Amino acid sequence: MEPSEPLRVVSLEKWFGKIHALRGVSFEVRVGEVFGLIGPNGAGKTTTLRIVATLLSPSRGDAYVYGHSVAREPEAVKRLISYLPEEAGVYKNITGADFLEFTAEIYASTRSEAEEMVELGARLSGLGARLYEPTSTYSKGMRRRLLLARTLMVRPRLAILDEPTTGLDVYHAVEVRKAIKHYVSETGAAVLLSSHNMLEVEYLCSRVAFIHEGVIVDSGTPDEIKAKYGASNLEEAFIQAVKSGGAVG
Ligand SMILES: Nc1ncnc2c1ncn2[C@@H]1O[C@H](COP(=O)(O)OP(=O)(O)OP(=O)(O)O)[C@@H](O)[C@H]1O
Ligand SMILES: [Mg+2]
Numbered sequence: 586m587e588p589s590e591p592l593r594v595v596s597l598e599k600w601f602g603k604i605h606a607l608r609g610v611s612f613e614v615r616v617g618e619v620f621g622l623i624g625p626n627g628a629g630k631t632t633t634l635r636i637v638a639t640l641l642s643p644s645r646g647d648a649y650v651y652g653h654s655v656a657r658e659p660e661a662v663k664r665l666i667s668y669l670p671e672e673a674g675v676y677k678n679i680t681g682a683d684f685l686e687f688t689a690e691i692y693a694s695t696r697s698e699a700e701e702m703v704e705l706g707a708r709l710s711g712l713g714a715r716l717y718e719p720t721s722t723y724s725k726g727m728r729r730r731l732l733l734a735r736t737l738m739v740r741p742r743l744a745i746l747d748e749p750t751t752g753l754d755v756y757h758a759v760e761v762r763k764a765i766k767h768y769v770s771e772t773g774a775a776v777l778l779s780s781h782n783m784l785e786v787e788y789l790c791s792r793v794a795f796i797h798e799g800v801i802v803d804s805g806t807p808d809e810i811k812a813k814y815g816a817s818n819l820e821e822a823f824i825q826a827v828k829s830g831g832a833v834g
Contacts (some may be wrong), residue, residue, distance in 0.1 A: 588652035591775035621790035667741035706738035
């Protein structure tokens with residue numbers, strides 16, 4: 586597998602007992618790309634992201650992060666990625682600033698590197714003075730922004746973001762999307778994200794894949810996909826893609 590390619594997912598399958606959650610998922614994420622995995626509840630987005638993040642092992646198939654197999658070389662993969670889970674909590678009794686500091690101490694190898702990380706995290710969070718208050722005083726959206734800041738500030742070569750803007754108001758969702766775009770253009774890293782929000786995906790993603798019942802029913806640039814189905818937006822295109830039978834079973 587290409588060591589310069591951020592991610593290649595190859596025929597991933599996942600069974601949870603009798604549930605066939607992923608039925609042969611394949612796609613790739615290129616350098617400098619924000620790639621969006623979109624689909625309805627239960628489609629298999631989180632399962633795919635958790636496998637790429639090495640938190641879940643595939644039943645079949647594999648994924649390669651810069652050429653490293655998630656199944657065989659999880660330690661190498663862990664050094665290249667950072668993962669924002671769908672539902673994540675923050676420690677309640679510390680301040681946001683402490684939370685970022687704590688993370689930086691784990692990831693950075695020198696003091697100055699840690700300081701840079703915290704500075705970037707503080708900026709990405711957009712929390713300003715509230716960063717110095719206990720996270721127990723934060724709103725849901727503020728906690729989400731802190732977690733996103735933490736995920737990106739360690740400068741992963743591949744950021745894996747499960748519904749990054751869930752729970753954010755329009756204003757802060759826009760800020761977070763800008764932060765993600767800016768991160769990619771500044772670092773040349775790549776992002777794999779999941780979302781239900783097709784508007785968000787159109788703004789953020791250079792390419793997308795539609796996932797439905799554990800199968801990728803189509804993928805391409807938002808413009809390509811809309812043109813293919815004669816749709817004026819991605820929502821319409823998604824409905825068409827599912828109808829035209831990309832999904833099996
Ligand atoms: N730990 C688990 N045990 C059993 N079944 C699971 C487990 N995790 C996921 N599943 C099943 O796998 C399928 C895919 O779930 P997944 O969480 O990947 O969907 P999703 O696309 O992220 O949905 P959502 O939009 O609701 O977050 C679902 O049928 C779900 O019930
Ligand atoms: Mg999910």
